Amino acid sequence: MKRFAVKKQLIKMSLFSIGLALSSTSLQANNALPDIGGNAFSTLTPDKEKQLGDVMMRQTKGQLPMVYDPLMDEYLNSMGNQMVAKAQDVKFPFRFYWVNDKNINAFATLGGNIVSHTGTLAVSDSESEFASVIAHEISHVTQRHIARSVEARSENGPLTLAGILGSILLATVNPEAGMAGIMASQGLAQQSAINFTRSNEQEADRIGIQLMADAGYNPYAVPEFFNKLAEKSRFANTQLAFLYTHPLSQSRVADSRLRAEQFPKRFVADSQDYTLVKARVMARYHYQTKDAQSYFLRKLAEPGGNTKANQYGLALTYFDDKQVEKADQIISKLRQQEPDNLFYIDAYTDILLAQGKAEQAMSMLEQHYLLKPNNQVITLNYANAALQGKAYRLAVHLLRNLLYYKNDIFLAYEMLADTYKAMEDYARYYEARADLYYQMAVYPKAIDDLNEALNHVGKNNTLENRRLEAKKKQWQTELNRLKRL
Structure with a gap:
């Protein structure tokens, strides 16, 4: 469905206009906010964490360039909840979201809300690599790292919901400053915040590797993804956003490799949905239309590159370039093979509407x-x-x-x-x-x-x-x- 939902007039709020616009649960749900009194964050029960997490996530939606794409939403929530089903200490339902950002990053907030940048999927070379990031964020939630850091901050001084949310939003724009805001309570040294973060990262790695292995993904993808990030960061002018918010030391890379080696090596194929979602991201969120077109033509010309995902991606670029007939030719052939495939149904609907065939x-x-x-x-x-x-x-x-x-x-x-x-x-x-x-x-x-x-x-x-x-x-x-x- 070619419909970009985030209209400009809806997102012209200042990043820090937080105190005037916070929300809670949806209209049909229980609207009662937690009666927390005094210092709101001194003790975060799971129920309180969930309600506050919903408040924070709704505010986040108003501040960041969220991706409202039903195909991508279905994929991410299906994949994420497949791993949540294998997790221990799950206190509440999880919800997964996309942010339209080419930078490699992902983050979790209170209450089981997890957000991935589109750039994280774009840079992944396998579904297991992408799953390793999501499993890591799930582990941050189940181990209550965020809740415990909020409680720790509240013990050292006044803390507001707007302040916590501001730090999280800042982390997506300026990760170094944002993580300082989230993790470092007032008056504590920056080194203490870094140490606390590293401890959480190691635990989330350990739990996440087990989680993705139990869900059928390849745990060896974790050290592979870490090595990829290290290489990218080495040749970048600035450190990757993911490495600011998830500090990556040599010991952490080595530890992930040792933990992965506890599992037998086996081939884990990417799901078709992963390949199609990645093609969709590359076509509509990672490249400009002409560049995306060149990308898919080049991929299709490579040995073994004539895949359904690359054909689908090329069809999207043709459609976005108003070459509707070319898009129709590709999608019609793909639909003949898989008439119930939601990706092809979605694209074919756009084609029919562009041709004036609404009926x-x-x-x-x-x-x-x-x-x-x-x-x-x-x-x-x-x-x-x-x-x-x-x-x-x-x-x-x-x-x-x-x-x-x-x-x-x-x-x-x-x-x-x-x-x-x-x-x-x-x-x-x-x-x-x-x-x-x-x-x-x-x-x-x-x-x-x-x-x-x-x-x-x-x-x-x-x-x-x-x-x-x-x-x-x-x-x-x-x-x-x-x-x-």
Whole structure:
């Protein structure tokens, strides 16, 4: 689905405008924030950590260039939770996210939220290498490294949610300064922070290697990835972001090699989804369109390079370069071999819509929707086709059902707003926009749009007025409470 969801007007917030825009759980979930009183972070129970983690992640969505791509989202969460299923001491559900950033990095926040840069996948040479990074971050969470560091900081002075989040966001822009902010409590020496980080890294390596091996990945990929990072850093003008936030010593590399050698060597093939996701990243997030086109043409010309993933990647670059017929030729051949492949269905939907064939796209997607009614790739493409084909009521039905099943899908809120606008239903349009801002924790804009929605609701529609007023009051209460943390 060729739809870049992060509209510029939604992300023009200053990096440090944190105190005015923090959020909690989604509307359909339990909205109660933890009643933590006093120093909010002195003791973080798993329940408190989860709730605060959700607050932090929602704010992070409003500050970083998140990737809202259903295919990539499905892959990362499937792969990540495959390893979470093998982990010990899992206290809460995990959620995995992408940031559009070519730098190699990944980080975990409180409450099982893990974020990977697209650049981390782009530089990986195998699925096991990429899995090693995700397993490492999972281990940081299950071992409560972040929670313990927050508790340690709170013992040395006042600490606010905005301060912690600011450090995490800063870590993605200026990793050296950000990790100092996260790990070093006020008044402690920088060396103490580094030592604490190294201890955590060693433990996360140990647990992560076991975790990825149990999940069926190759543990030898860990020292291989470390060596790759060391080589890249050696020839770079500045140290890699990943190495700032995950210090890499020679002893750590050697230790990872020794731990990997405790497992038998075996060949672990990359999944097809990994190869297709990597092709998607290279085509749409790592290279400019023309450069990506050259990249895939070169890969296809190499011995053994004529793979489905490289063909798919080339098709995406043709489509993005408005060479729709060339893209159609490639995707049609791939669909003949695998008609139910979600990557090819997604690309073919874009092609049909670009050719003005919305009815044909809806007909195709209806059949897939009947088989997979809760799949976000199918549903979002179907709703997009319905929107383009002016079947607005169908689009609303699909999107509302999807949000009932999974209420944090950013693209669904954005598309719902577009649909209501096309229908000239401005009360629901402004409410959908408010929900979109709420998903990114931009409370002032969310409340402003609810007021606009109220202006378009008839005075005689008592129930609708009461519902919107109640939502506005709830959000204002959440914001006031979060400002006190």
